[in-house]
Amino acid sequence: MRYIKYVTFVVVALLSIAIGSAQEATGIRFFKGSFAEAQAEAQRQGKPLFVDFYATWCVPCKKMEKTIFTQPEVGAFFNAKFINLQLDAEAPENVEIAKKYKIEAFPTLGIIASDGKAIQINVGFMKADELLEMAKTAVGEVKGFDDLYKEYRAHPNDLKIQQELLTMAPRFLTTQDGMDAEKWVVRVRKIYKEYLSKKMADGSLINKKDYLIISNLGGDDADEVARVVEYINAHLDEWIAAVGEPAAYYVIEKNDERMLELVKKGDESYKTYLEKIRTDYKKAYDVIKFKKVTPYQKSVDYYGALYAIYKSKDVARYIQLMSSYLDGLGEDANAADYGIAAQSLYNAAGNKLTPADHKQAIAWLQKAIPSETVLMNKINFLVMAGDSYRELKDYKQAREYYNQAYGESLLMGDAEQAQQMIQASVVYKLSTLELLEK
Known part of the structure; x- marks a missing residue:
């Protein structure tokens, strides 16, 4: 009987090991060793490196490790095409490597040639299909940025090529340094502006791909941002049908940014944008639901408080309006609301408190x-x-x-x-x- 139990235990243990190994094999197999050792192995096998730059505290990093890197399709491609490495970018031995590749946020996913040159760098959580597209582009199975740019030069009016090029541009720009980076930023900005004008004119801008392009590449030119905001707001129902409520939040975010910029300058014209909350942009702001206060009244108190303290250092008025703002939020007020109220008081009034x-x-x-x-x-x-x-x-x-x-x-x-x-x-x-x- 003891013999049978022992054999059963061994069989179960072996099965567990086999199942665990099989599960591990379905996902990405990561190289065990340092960056230099992984680079040497990449050179030996004639493959590029895939590097998962992570931080131990990063929740999206852990999510990718558990839900994306373990997928069979992802594992099959990456194990065949790359030497894969997970690198704690904040560990002392990796700090200089992280600086070299400009790792400032997590997760950052990099595809690096065996000679150390960055091929693709992507910041943020990626779905499996996005990760595979990035990898296939890097190894030439999908058109890369350089190839698309050549096609664009040959066909400068082809909006489909421009869309693909602009979709890929953010990842490409992160791999560029110095004068090359400046040159490509200028080129991309020029293409982006022309693309927006053409797509607004023919009414074909309202879709998910173009929304992502706007989100990733828009923002440097205030007049251009204002034009996009007005366009999205004028076609808000269609935008929400295409991409959901993020379209409304784009209008809200940009209007709020404009008001904040103006109140910090002590510019009373912020009230023009404040009024838009209950007129031109009301439909957008209606996606925000508070229990006790309207988005308009919330903004009247909040931006009024900031204007009072930045314009004339009127601390008493600031505290009165900010208290009204927080009371109006009631249960909807969170830690950030209270913290920002105190932070703004320090920033604007300082030693006058x-x-x-x-x-x-x-x-x-x-x-x-x-x-x-x-x-x-x-x-x-x-x-x-x-x-x-x-x-x-x-x-x-x-x-x-x-x-x-x-x-x-x-x-x-x-x-x-x-x-x-x-x-x-x-x-x-x-x-x-x-x-x-x-």
């Missing part, structure tokens, strides 16, 4: 801190609260908030450079408290 102003900032921050989920924001809010308590000469409370900020920084994982900068700043603030207390 009275003890009562600091107490108000602390009250807002105390509502923001418990529910803030973004670690860097939470640390920032804690430090701001500590600063206000220091100004109030409540050094005990200031020390508690600084110490809590330092404690939160310990959770930053392998983001060592940022962690060290934050900790050095907090230690300095703590040391100044000792001098102030003497």
Whole structure:
């Protein structure tokens, strides 16, 4: 009986190993070793590198690892065509490599020639079909940017070629450096402007591909952005049918950005764009649902508060309107709303704040801190609260908030450079408290 049980156990264990190996084999097999070792292996096999630049704290990175890299079709292609490597971009031994390829956000997915030259760089989460398209383009199974640009030069009025070229442009531009980057940015901007004009004229702009092109390449030219906003707003029902509510949020985002820019300059013309919320852009803003307040009234209070403090440093008026704004949001107010209220107070008024102003900032921050989920924001809010308590000469409370900020920084994982900068700043603030207390 014991023998049978032992054999059964061994069979089950072997089956588990076999199943695990089979599952592993269906996805991408990643090289075990350093970047230099992977590059040497790529040179030996005559293949490019696929590098998953990740950070240990990055949630989309983990999602890609579990849901995209494990797919059989993805694994089959990448295992055949590339040497695949996962690289913790914030680990000390990889920092210089990350700098070389301008890794500033995660996930960043790079296809790199065996000689080290970047072929394709993509920032952000990618679906399986997007990842495969990127890979197939890199190995020449799908037309690359250079090929499409040649086709564009031969057929400058072919909108289909322009659409493919502009769709691929953001990834291509991330691989360019110095003068080459500047040259290609100018070329892409010129094509983009011409493309927009033609597609607006013939009414063929309203589709998902063109919306992504606008989202990725629009934004440098204020007049051009305004033109796109007006076009989307004028055809909002068709845009929403084609791409969903993001079309409405595009109008909202750009209008809000314009108001914010103007109020920070103390320019009263922001009210022109404020009025559009209940007139021209009402249908777009109607996608925002608050329990107690309308988007218009919310914006009246919020931008009115910012205008008061940036234009005339009227802190009392700012606090009155910002409090009205937060009260109007009610249950819809989140940590960011309270944190930004305090941050704007510091940014615009600075050393002109009275003890009562600091107490108000602390009250807002105390509502923001418990529910803030973004670690860097939470640390920032804690430090701001500590600063206000220091100004109030409540050094005990200031020390508690600084110490809590330092404690939160310990959770930053392998983001060592940022962690060290934050900790050095907090230690300095703590040391100044000792001098102030003497």
